[in-house]
Amino acid sequence: MLPQRVDKPSILLVDDEPANLRILSEVLDGEYRLLVARDGATAVKLARAQLPDLILMDVVMPVMDGYTACQQIKTNDETSHIPVIFVSANSEVGDESKGFDVGAVDYIGKPISPAIVRARVKTHLSLVRVEELQRTRLQIVQRLGRAAEYRDNETGLHVLRMSHYAHLLALAAGWSEHAADELLHASPMHDIGKIGIPDRVLLKPTPLNEDDWRIMHKHPWIGAQIIGEHTSSMLRMAREVAFTHHERWDGQGYPRGLSQDGIPECGRIVAIADVFDALTSERPYKDAWPNEVALEYLQANAGRRFEPRLIELFLGLTERVFEIQQRWSEPEK
Numbered sequence: 001m002l003p004q005r006v007d008k009p010s011i012l013l014v015d016d017e018p019a020n021l022r023i024l025s026e027v028l029d030g031e032y033r034l035l036v037a038r039d040g041a042t043a044v045k046l047a048r049a050q051l052p053d054l055i056l057m058d059v060v061m062p063v064m065d066g067y068t069a070c071q072q073i074k075t076n077d078e079t080s081h082i083p084v085i086f087v088s089a090n091s092e093v094g095d096e097s098k099g100f101d102v103g104a105v106d107y108i109g110k111p112i113s114p115a116i117v118r119a120r121v122k123t124h125l126s127l128v129r130v131e132e133l134q135r136t137r138l139q140i141v142q143r144l145g146r147a148a149e150y151r152d153n154e155t156g157l158h159v160l161r162m163s164h165y166a167h168l169l170a171l172a173a174g175w176s177e178h179a180a181d182e183l184l185h186a187s188p189m190h191d192i193g194k195i196g197i198p199d200r201v202l203l204k205p206t207p208l209n210e211d212d213w214r215i216m217h218k219h220p221w222i223g224a225q226i227i228g229e230h231t232s233s234m235l236r237m238a239r240e241v242a243f244t245h246h247e248r249w250d251g252q253g254y255p256r257g258l259s260q261d262g263i264p265e266c267g268r269i270v271a272i273a274d275v276f277d278a279l280t281s282e283r284p285y286k287d288a289w290p291n292e293v294a295l296e297y298l299q300a301n302a303g304r305r306f307e308p309r310l311i312e313l314f315l316g317l318t319e320r321v322f323e324i325q326q327r328w329s330e331p332e333k
């Protein structure tokens with residue numbers, strides 16, 4: 001279910017012919033908040049000032065034509081997300097491709113048919129909603145990942161690096177671009193459950209004792225609870241990653257002691273990405289290890305902690321892994 005908005009969506013109508021503006025206004029009146037402009041330059045200004053949800057734009061106009069106005073709207077960061085639909089006479093439609101080149105999403109021919117205008121407007125507004133929803137969901141998810149990270153790793157760079165390692169490894173393991181992107185977005189939340197771990201354990205500068213471990217071993221389960229159950233495949237993956245990233249190939253991991261193919265592949269991938277970055281980073285309880293030592297550790301644990309096939313793939317990716325590490329290296333203290 002999409003959230004309901006209390007305010008009406010706003011549409012900017014741009015045409016130099018008052019008669020055309022009147023027709024469009026009659027067609028769309030009631031359901032939308034309408035703004036009007038008589039030329040391209042005014043349209044660009046109004047778009048910036050009012051941030052309408054959609055723009056219906058005539059092509060041939062004095063002062064500034066529709067193509068130029070559309071181009072300016074699309075190259076401005078604040079307005080580039082607003083869909084522009086060109087409304088133009090059939091004789092002008094010969095140059096449809098020019099409209100798409102400057103960033104328009106659609107064309108409506110003149111003379112306009114009220115049913116077509118209403119239908120296209122509705123379609124493009126609902127697409128905007130879906131994109132907005134995905135964008136805000138992704139932002140919240142990334143901020144949650146950073147919140148978890150903030151206590152034992154203040155810069156938030158760990159989640160950036162490890163999620164890119166996981167993305168690389170997923171692609172090497174044969175995942176589609178789409179699935180690997182979902183893992184890229186999902187894996188920053190792997191340690192969200194550390195929110196439920198007290199500072200005296202999480203920030204302890206010395207090795208954990210048995211009681212501490214009992215608490216620490218809860219973080220995958222707490223993470224899964226925090227993320228919850230969802231229909232979005234990205235959030236389902238996030239939950240699975242949080243729950244399974246400390247399972248081991250040999251069944252000696254936690255919280256459930258799953259082994260081999262019983263561990264979801266996303267969890268097996270993130271286990272490697274997470275440990276490689278944890279080893280090569282400073283933590284409250286440890287110094288950073290050199291890359292070679294960390295890679296030796298991974299290799300020595302193939303078939304124990306980690307899936308041998310994935311370790312082999314990871315060891316073949318080190319050049320790109322080091323690039324990611326460089327790109328998001330911790331600032332000098």
Ligand code: C2E
Nearest residue numbers: 201202203204205206207208216246275278279283285286
């Ligand atoms: P983390 O710091 O994000 O580390 C993730 C995983 O990387 C660890 O999972 C472990 O598999 C690996 N790792 C990190 N540092 C080392 C290390 O120095 N040596 C080795 N061999 N492996 C390392 P693990 O062990 O299940 O730990 C989960 C979380 O528990 C860690 O997340 C960290 O927050 C905490 N933790 C682990 N050991 C200690 C410790 O000695 N002192 C404190 N205060 N916290 C610890």
Ligand code: SIN
Nearest residue numbers: 134137138232233234
């Ligand atoms: C997103 O990336 O924000 C959405 C992905 C999804 O719905 O699965």
Ligand code: SIN
Nearest residue numbers: 210213217246253254
């Ligand atoms: C333990 O289970 O107490 C050891 C921690 C670990 O290496 O996962």
Ligand code: FE
Nearest residue numbers: 190191245246
């Ligand atoms: Fe963890």
Ligand code: FE
Nearest residue numbers: 190191274278
């Ligand atoms: Fe981690």
